[in-house]
Amino acid sequence: MAAASSFNATHEAITVRYNSVDHAYAEQRDIRLLGFVLFLISDVVIFSAFIFAYLYLRNSVPNWPPITKGGHQLPRFDVAYAAINSTILFGSGATMHSAMESWKRLDKPAFNLWLLATIVLGIAFLGGQGYEYHSAQVTWAGSTMGASFFTLTGLHGFHVFIGIIYLCVLYLQANRGVYTGSKYFGLTAGTLYWHFVDVIWVALFFLFYLW
Amino acid sequence: MEGATGVTASIEKSIAFVFAIVVGGTTSFQLAKDWKSTGLDNQVTKLLLGLMAFGCILVILAAVGVLGGV
Numbered sequence: 184m185a186a187a188s189s190f191n192a193t194h195e196a197i198t199v200r201y202n203s204v205d206h207a208y209a210e211q212r213d214i215r216l217l218g219f220v221l222f223l224i225s226d227v228v229i230f231s232a233f234i235f236a237y238l239y240l241r242n243s244v245p246n247w248p249p250i251t252k253g254g255h256q257l258p259r260f261d262v263a264y265a266a267i268n269s270t271i272l273f274g275s276g277a278t279m280h281s282a283m284e285s286w287k288r289l290d291k292p293a294f295n296l297w298l299l300a301t302i303v304l305g306i307a308f309l310g311g312q313g314y315e316y317h318s319a320q321v322t323w324a325g326s327t328m329g330a331s332f333f334t335l336t337g338l339h340g341f342h343v344f345i346g347i348i349y350l351c352v353l354y355l356q357a358n359r360g361v362y363t364g365s366k367y368f369g370l371t372a373g374t375l376y377w378h379f380v381d382v383i384w385v386a387l388f389f390l391f392y393l394w
Numbered sequence: 395m396e397g398a399t400g401v402t403a404s405i406e407k408s409i410a411f412v413f414a415i416v417v418g419g420t421t422s423f424q425l426a427k428d429w430k431s432t433g434l435d436n437q438v439t440k441l442l443l444g445l446m447a448f449g450c451i452l453v454i455l456a457a458v459g460v461l462g463g464v
Contacts, residue, residue, distance in 0.1 A: 216434055223438075262462035263403045266410035266453045270417050273453075276446050277420045280439070284424075371435050378442035385449035393452060393462040 205365075212368050219372045223379050226342075230383055233338060237331040237390065248328050257328055258320055265392045268311035269384060272343075275304035276381040279350075283374045286357070289364050298354050301377065305347045312340050332391055339387055342380050349373055411457035418450030 241247055248257035282297035321329030353373045356362065362370055425443040428436060455461040 213434075220434065220438060259463070261403075262456050263406035263410060266456050267406055267413065269449065269453050270410055270413035273421070273446050273449055274413065274417045276443075277417055277424065280421075280424050280443065375435065375438055375442070378439060378446065381449070382442050382445040385445055385452065388449065389452060393456055 208366060212366075215368055216371070219375065223375065226379065227383075230335075230338070230386070233331075233335050234386065234390065237335060240327040240331055244327070249326055251326065257326060260319075260332070260392050261315070262392045264311075264315065265388060268308055268315070269388050271304055271311065272308045272381055272384050275301045275308065276378050278304060279374050279377045283370060286362070286367060286370055287364075291357075294357065295354070298350060298357075302347055302350050302354070305343055305350070305377075309340060309343055309347070312336065312343075335387055336391070339380070339383055342383070346377055346380050349376060407457045407459075410453055414450045414453035414457065418447055418454070421447045421450060 244250075246256060248259060250256050278297045278300040282294050282301060285291075285293035285297055316333070319329070319332075321332065323329055323333045350373060353369060356369060421443055425440060425447060428440055428443070431440070452461065
C-alpha cells in the first residue's frame with residue numbers, strides 16, 4: 184500500500200514536471216512564432232514599398248514598357264521562361280511542405296530527401312534568375328523598367344539565397360539531433376519563410392511578366 | 395527578354411504548363427489535407443499554400459496565352 188502510494192506520488196511529480204516543461208516550451212514557442220510572423224509581415228512592408236515605387240514609376244509614363252531616348256520601345260520580359268522558373272520555385276514550396284509533414288510523421292529519411300530537393304530547386308531557381316539577368320536586354324541604370332526589375336527581383340533573389348543557407352543549416356541541425364518529434368520550431372519557421380519567399384514571387388511574376 | 399523563337403517559346407510554355415499542373419495539384423492536395431488544422435503556424439501555412447496554388451494558376455494562364463501575351 185505504501186509502495187503504491189509512493190509510486191503514485193513519484194508518477195504525479197514526474198507528470199507535473201513533464202507537463203510544466205512542455206507548457207514552458209509551448210509558451211516560448213508561441214512567442215517565437217508570433218515574433219517570426221511579425222518579421223514576415225515587416226518583410227511584406229519592405230517589398231510593398233518597392234512594389235508601390237514600381238507602380239508609381241510605371242504609371243508616370245504613357246507607355247509600358249517605356250520608350251527610350253533613342254525612340255524605341257523596350258521589349259517585354261520573357262514570360263515563358265519566367266513561367267518555368269516560377270514553377271521551379273513553387274515546386275520547392277511543395278517539397279518544403281512535404282519535408283515538414285515527413286518530420287511530423289517522424290520519417291527522417293523522407294524529411295532529408297524533401298529538404299534536399301527544396302535546396303536543389305532553390306538553387307535551380309537562382310540559376311535561372313542569373314541566366315535571365317545575363318540575357319536581359321535592359322540594365323539597372325538604363326531605364327526605370329530595368330531599375331525596378333533588378334531591384335525587386337534582386338531583393339527577392341537575396342531572400343532566396345538567405346533561405347537556401349537557412350535550409351542548409353536546418354538540414355545540419357536536424358541531422359545532429361537539435362530537433363525532436365515534438366520540438367521543432369526552427370523547422371516550422373524555415374517552412375514559413377520558404378513559403379513566404381514563394382508567395383512574394385507570385386506578386387513579382389504577375390507585376391513584371393503578366394501585367 | 396523576348397528574344398526566344400516561336401518554337402522555343404512553345405516548348406517553354408508546354409513545360410511550364412505541365413510543371414504548373416503538377417505543382418498546383420500537389421499544393422492544392424496539401425492545402426486540402428491541412429484544411430482543418432489549427433494554430434497560427436498552420437493558418438499562415440494554409441494562406442501561403444493557397445497563394446502558391448494561385449501562382450500556379452497564373453502560370454497556367456500565362457502558358458495558354460490568356461495572361462502575359464505569350
